[in-house]
Each structure stands twice: as C-alpha cells, then as structure tokens.
Amino acid sequence: MDIAPFELERWFAEYEHEADLMLAESGIRSLSTERFDLDVGELGYVIPTNGDPEFRAEVGARYDRPAEEVLFTCGAQEANYLAFHALLDEDDHAVVVTPTYQALHAVPEAIADVTRVELEPPEWDLDVDAVVDAMQENTEVVVLNNPNNPTGKYHPQGEVEDLYEACAERDTYLLCDEVYRLLAEEPIDPVASLGEYGISTSSVTKSFGLAGLRFGWLAGPEAVVDAAWGWKDYTTISAGKIDQHVAKQAIDDQQSIVPANREVVRQNHDLVADFLDEHGLDWHDPVGVNGFVTVPEGFEGSRDFCRQVVEEVSVVLAPGGCFGDAFDGYFRIGFGLPTEELADGLERLDDFLAEH
Template identity: 65%
Template sequence: MDIEPFALERWFARYEHDADIMLAESGIRSLDADRFDTDVGELGYVVPTNGDPELRATIAEQYDRDAAEVCCTCGAQEANLLVFLTLLDDADHAVVVTPTYQSLRSVPESLGEVTTVALDPPTWDLDVESVADAIRRETSLVVLNNPNNPTGRYLSEETVRAVYDLAADADAYLLCDEVYRLLAEDPLPPVASMGEYGISTSSVTKAYGLAGLRFGWLAGPAEVVDAAWDWKDYTTISPGQFGQHLARQALDQREAILAENRTVAAENRSITREWVERHDLSWHDPVGVNGFVTVPDGFESGEAFCRRVVEEEGVVLAPGETFGHPDRFRIGFGLPTETLREGIQRVDSVLHDDR
C-alpha cells in the first residue's frame, strides 16, 4: 500500500513549531482543561473498546440511531480510516468530492480506485449529475466533507440528499465527514440519519474546541460499524480513557459550548470578511472556521505568498497547493479573537510592503 505524503501536515511540520501565530488552524479556539473534571481515575483501556455504551448512546441520538451503530475512535481521522478499510479494496471504486481534506482522497486512492468530482469555484457548487456520471457498477463509497474544508461551502440538504439517493441506488454508502456541522447556526440533518446507506464521522475537535482529546466517532449501519470495530482492533484498540472522560462532559455541556463557539466563529468571520474585502480578495463566505481566499496580486502562487508571510512575520497560513488550488490559500479564523487580529495585522505588513 502506497500513499502520498500529507502535503498540509508536511507544511505545518516545516513551519508551525517555530511560528508565532497559527492562522491556518482549522478548528475553533481550544477550551481550557480546568473547565472539566480531569480526574479520570484508573488509566486503563476503555472497555468495551468501541467506547462506553452510555456515551455511544448519547452520540447515537444525534443520528437517530442506537449505541450499537456508533464506534468511538481516536479523532475523526481514525473514524474515516476505519470506514475506508472496511469498504474499499483493490476491486472497489470510490467517488470523492474535492477539494477536501487530503486524507479523504489519498487514503481511498491507496486502497482502491478513485474518481474525483470537483466543486465549482468561486461558489464551490456541487453538480449532482457529475456525481451520477462518476458512479460505476463497482462503486462502494461516495465521500463528502460538509461543511467543506478548505472552502467553507455548506452544501444544501437538497444536494446532500440527492447524492445520498445516488449512492443508495448504486448500493454504495455515502460517507460524510461532518466535523464542522455543529458550528453552523442551523445545522443540517447528518448523513447517518438519512438511511441505511448513510455514514457520518465527527469528533470533539473542530466544533467543541477539544483537539487535544483526540476523540471522535463514526455512526452508521451496524454492519459497517461492526466491521470498522474489527479493524480498530488493529489500529488503536480503544479510544483514550482521558479523551472519553472529558468528551462525555463536553457532550453534557453541548448546548453551552456550541453557543459560545458559534459566537466566536461569527465574530471572527466578520473580522476576516472585512479583511478579505479590504484587500480586494475573494472567498466564498464560509460556514465553519476556514476560508479559501484568492492569492493577492504580486505573488505567483499560494505557496509563495504563505512562505513569505511565515518567514517574515511568523504567521502560518495554508497554501492552496495542499488542496490542489495554487491560486488560493486557506485562512483559519477560529483562534482567539485578539490573536486573529494580530495575525491579520502581521499579514497586512507583508501586503503593504509589497505594494
């Protein structure tokens, strides 16, 4: 099994550690641990290894499913991996909507054959007929990320249901990575609630501001969840005890935490929108905390712009090349508001120097 290097992570590895401000972070600002009871007691394995049954039942309620149809994982990244390992092999085919978080394309490509269907800039609309044309007899999986990373595009319920119906008619599953869903003011129904061919993955990382817990889950039909659990025995065995302990508390505080985080996201989106417009740049006004912005005049590519910003001002942005779009860069505006303001001011220094 060959897999291409994860371009975004390699970019972060090169620059993030020594930078002052991470203006490419894709989640909301992190919560402090002192908000929670951090005494987990004995640090043994989570038993059963697919997650505490009561916690799985709590998660399952979001998807109109039961505890047996949820598997807890080490972040959404593992949840997605387990689905791919379960549903794809050399004889299988997947349809992946792009641009997207690279693992949602690269991992399927390492396991089977992939056809990509591109969102159409600048509004990043999805042509459902293009998805229909891409589906084959051997297609076992269609992959979405909604709201989308990096563009922030939130496809409508009508569009997602149309894609679900296409997948179901082809006896294929629709996997939707929904880590940003709960940052929307009016979240759409999750894909796992749409029927037996729907699979949702998520975590407490992006919407809850708890990236360090590395706690996520997948929800879907029992046959997929059970098979994913079989694969999990060969990956992390169980989610972390500490992550599960705090995630349970975060879900208990769900409404309060999400309300706070949506407020931060809305304020920061407004600040970033004003900055984008002030520099005559463009983006699709995003849902979530990522924007995919056109490269300023005077820079030959997203990477050239982002490299100058980080090397001169210590601010990390994400070049569009890591998502297949060298004419753009990703900005993450979920960090604390004052840090966002400082980061934008530093980027301003580069743009003013270039004029």
C-alpha cells in the same frame, strides 16, 4: 499500501513550530481543562473497546441509530481511516468530492481506485449529476465533507439528500465528514440519519474546541461499524479513557459550549471579511472556521505567497496547492483562534501586503 505524503501536515511541520502565529489552523480556540472533571480512576483500556455503551447510545441518538451503530475513535481522522478500510479493497472504486481534507482522498487512493469530482468555484457548488456520472458498478462509497474544508462551503439539505438517494439507488454508501456541522447556525441533518446507506464521521475537535482529546466517532450501518471496529483492533484498540470521560461532559454541556464557540466564529469571521474587502481579496462566505481566499496578484502561486508571509511576518497560512494543484490560486485562512491572536495576524498580513 503506498500512501501519498500529507502535503498540509508536511507544510505545518516545516513552518508551524517556529512561527509566531498560526492562521491556518482549522479548529476553534481550545477550551481549558479547568471546566472538566479529569478523575477517571484507573487508566486502563475503555471496555468494551468500541466505547461505553450508554455514551454510544447517547451519540447514536443524534443520528437515529442505536449504540451498536456507533464506534468511538481517536478523532474523526481515525474514524475515516477505519471506515475506508472497512468499505474498500483493491477491486473497489470510490468517488471523492474535492477540494477536501487530504486524508479523505489519499487513504481511499491507497486502497482502491478513486475518481475525484471537483466543486465548482467561485461558489464551490456541488454538482450531484457529476458525482453520479463518476460512479461505477463497483463504487462502494461516495465521500463528502460538509461543511467543506478548505472552502467553508455548506452544501444545503436538498443537495445532500439528492446525493444520498442517488447513492442508495446504487447500493453505494455516502460517507460525510461532518466535523464542522455544529458550528453552522442552522445545522442540516447528518448523513447517517438519512437512511441505511448514510455514514457520518465527527469529533469534539472542531465544534467543541477539544482537539487535544483526540476523540471522535463513526455512525452508520452496523455491518460497516463492526468491520471498522475490527480494523481498530490493529490501530488504537480503544479511545483513551480520559478522552471519553471528558468528551461525554462536553457533549452533555453542548448547549453551553457550542453557542459560545459560534459567537467566537461570528466575531472572527467579520474581522476577516473586512480585511479581505479592504485588500480586494475574494472568498466564498464560509460556514465553520475555514476560508479559501484568492492569492493576491504578484505571487507565483499559493506556496510562494504563503512562504513569503511566514518568512517575513511569522504568520502561517495554508497554501491551496496543498489541496491539489488545481487550487494553487487560493490559500486557506483559519479564523477559529482567539480573537486577539487573529487581529494580530491580520495586522501583520496588512503590513506584508503593504510592502508587496
């Protein structure tokens, strides 16, 4: 299997460890371990290796699915990876809506034939008809990320349902990475709850602020979940025991954690929006913690701009070119970090733009 280099992760590897501030992070500020019980007794495997049945049933209820239709994974990244291996082989075809997190198109492209369908700027609207036109007789899965990373676009319920129905009519699965869903003030229904052909992946990384747990899940038809579990035997075998233990506490405490995180997002969103207005920069008003911002004039694309920013004021941004050459006129800013760090980063960006 030949897979493309992960452009964004390679960018971070080059600059993140030496920079003062990370304004490209796509998650919410991290929670402290102090609020959780960390005592799990012996550190053996999670048994059964697909996850604690009662906890899987609790998560499955969010999708109107039983425990047998949920697989616990090491983050949504693994959930997506396993799902693609469960669904695709070299004779199959997939459609991926882009721009998106690179793993959502790079992994399918390493296995099968893939057609990308781009969202339409500046509103990053989803063209359901274009997705349908891209489907072939051997299309096994259509891939969506909602709310979208990097644009922050939240495709509405009606459009997602229309896309699901088009997939179901063609015996094609709709897989939706929904890691930012709970950060929306009014989350739409998850795709896995829409019917037989719906698959949802998610985690506690983004909405809960628990990236270090590396805990996620796949929810969907039992045949797909079972096939993904078979692939998991060759990756991580099971989720971590501490990860599952803490994740259950966080999900049980969702009514405390998620509203507080939404408040952080609201405050930080307004800081960034005011900054962009002051500097004449544009974005589609995002849901979640990512914004896709136009590169200021005078720079040779997103990598040139972001490289100069990190080298001159020690602030990391994400070049839009890392999401595909078509998006080199944008950069991603993440605003889920602690507010004081965001304010510091924006002040440095203000100084940088004043010099240029």
